[in-house]
Amino acid sequence: xxxxxxxxxxxxxxxxxxxxxxxxxxxxxxxxxxxxxxxxxxxxxxxxxxxxxxxxxxxxxxxxxxxxxxxxxxxxxxxxxxxxxxxxxxxxxxxxxxxxxxxxxxxxxxxxxxxxxxxxxxxxxxxxxxxxxxxxxxxxxxxxxxxxxxxxxxxxxxxxxxxxxxxxxxxxxxxxxxx
Numbered sequence: 001x002x003x004x005x006x007x008x009x010x011x012x013x014x015x016x017x018x019x020x021x022x023x024x025x026x027x028x029x030x031x032x033x034x035x036x037x038x039x040x041x042x043x044x045x046x047x048x049x050x051x052x053x054x055x056x057x058x059x060x061x062x063x064x065x066x067x068x069x070x071x072x073x074x075x076x077x078x079x080x081x082x083x084x085x086x087x088x089x090x091x092x093x094x095x096x097x098x099x100x101x102x103x104x105x106x107x108x109x110x111x112x113x114x115x116x117x118x119x120x121x122x123x124x125x126x127x128x129x130x131x132x133x134x135x136x137x138x139x140x141x142x143x144x145x146x147x148x149x150x151x152x153x154x155x156x157x158x159x160x161x162x163x164x165x166x167x168x169x170x171x172x173x174x175x176x177x178x179x
Contacts, residue, residue, distance in 0.1 A: 019150065023149070024150075043073055092154075106165065
């Protein structure tokens, strides 16, 4: 993979593309509908994530042994975490015009998951991919090719900032972690 020069060497696939004003508007419009169903959509995202990547459950003592999606759906701990995830994404979406705020929020998320929770950073790429799948399925009329492009940039933005936070925190396992 080709490297680009910068303060830190960042692999090209990790580098965040600028999100245009029109794309920010598309993201925010779709998100306003998604966030109106915050808990249900968040739970759907987490269940799909855990079903698709069961190894991710190892970081959650409260529901790491749950296999049944219906049991996961009823879990108060999973619902609580879904609300936290959706809340963090909401803060990013609401502040897309404030790069410092976006960076700050995602840095806090990244550092907490690196230092406190010891979560492999690759899971953020997987989770944001699942998030896009679920949003596209739940809101198919809104998820046009243009919207998909905008949300793909949003996914990259999240992953880029979280990955940078992991590196800043001295995460030794990155980038060799794989699933």
